[in-house]
Amino acid sequence: MSSDFYTSSILPYSGIIIKICRAYTDSQEDFEDYYQEVCLQIWRSKDRFRGDSKWSTWIYRLSLNICLTLIKKKKKNRQHHTSDYSLQDEKTEDSRAFSDESLNLLYDAIRRLSEIDRAVILLYLEEKPNKEIADIIGTTPNNIGVRVNRIKERLKKLLDGKVN
Amino acid sequence: MEKSIETIWKEGFLKNDALVAPKLNDLYNQKSIHIIDKFKRMFKINLNALVVFSFVFLVISFLGKIPVVGVLMFILFNVIVIVNKKLFKGLNKIDKNVSSYLYLKSFDDWMKEQISINIKMSRYIYPYVFLAMISGFWFSNNFQETLNRIFGNYEAYMLYGIPVFWVLGILFIVMLLAIFGGRIYKWDLNIVYGRILKKLDETLADMEELRAST
Numbered sequence: 001m002s003s004d005f006y007t008s009s010i011l012p013y014s015g016i017i018i019k020i021c022r023a024y025t026d027s028q029e030d031f032e033d034y035y036q037e038v039c040l041q042i043w044r045s046k047d048r049f050r051g052d053s054k055w056s057t058w059i060y061r062l063s064l065n066i067c068l069t070l071i072k073k074k075k076k077n078r079q080h081h082t083s084d085y086s087l088q089d090e091k092t093e094d095s096r097a098f099s100d101e102s103l104n105l106l107y108d109a110i111r112r113l114s115e116i117d118r119a120v121i122l123l124y125l126e127e128k129p130n131k132e133i134a135d136i137i138g139t140t141p142n143n144i145g146v147r148v149n150r151i152k153e154r155l156k157k158l159l160d161g162k163v164n
Numbered sequence: 165m166e167k168s169i170e171t172i173w174k175e176g177f178l179k180n181d182a183l184v185a186p187k188l189n190d191l192y193n194q195k196s197i198h199i200i201d202k203f204k205r206m207f208k209i210n211l212n213a214l215v216v217f218s219f220v221f222l223v224i225s226f227l228g229k230i231p232v233v234g235v236l237m238f239i240l241f242n243v244i245v246i247v248n249k250k251l252f253k254g255l256n257k258i259d260k261n262v263s264s265y266l267y268l269k270s271f272d273d274w275m276k277e278q279i280s281i282n283i284k285m286s287r288y289i290y291p292y293v294f295l296a297m298i299s300g301f302w303f304s305n306n307f308q309e310t311l312n313r314i315f316g317n318y319e320a321y322m323l324y325g326i327p328v329f330w331v332l333g334i335l336f337i338v339m340l341l342a343i344f345g346g347r348i349y350k351w352d353l354n355i356v357y358g359r360i361l362k363k364l365d366e367t368l369a370d371m372e373e374l375r376a377s378t
Contacts, residue, residue, distance in 0.1 A: 011185065014183065019183075035185065044370070099179055100175065102172045102175070103172055103173070103176025103177070121169075125170065152169060
């Protein structure tokens, strides 16, 4: 990947990628792998960007899709290697990635959501309008509105009493 | 009072350390090791499968009363395995203590040499397989009886006891197989290793672009 492209077109949006990758990984090692893979795929797909949306939205969409693909692959591999693996038993590790304890707890809670709900809440927290979230996820804005409320309730329960 | 998730999000990411991007460094190295290891695994499995298949084929040929085919194919399969195992030793000699680009490049060179040797061999292998099949059936009683039933009392020109049109037909097919043996091998190779070879080409192209731009 050319360093010019990384510095000018990816690094300014690295925050978005970091936030997404953190939500789909539970260890520093996985996070770094996902981050690198996302950057590599953005670089590889850059010619496919037609300018229909903002570059940042396109990065959002691509990062989410790549993370969802990687997490599916990871689950498939785990299922191959451990016969007694069950998705319900999946536990998120406490990665303590941030110095802000509340943010760590929020991420732990987000990782307990389904993959799509994680994407929805990340976009919501990034203050994307429901229409844009709906476009990225592939549903209707109304559905997003209802879903966001439900997810927020779930997160509230998961964080209950832990964050002041 | 409890903070809302929106506040936690905003305040959390205000801190400087929250959004530090990891360095992009080891990805290509990991990818090259992964590609080569995957190829090695597949190559080993395929060679072992060929050995097993040669024995199974041998047994089946005896049961099917076409032992000549079985023996000839058994010899062929095992020669292929021996040649490719020797080539495989060359792959293990590739120095891992070099950059990922050089590592992949050495692998690519090895792969090209291996393909070129196998293409040359294929010009003989496919005609050999065809002749093995023909001779196997020729010496089978069942096949002779079927031929007699089909052709009855038809008297053909004979060459060393074989009808001339047979000899010509066989020669024609053998020539075609010798000419197109290399292409058949490439087609075969593409079915088995196509995906991994494509990945290798893509990664090398990426790395070459990276080297050119820095």
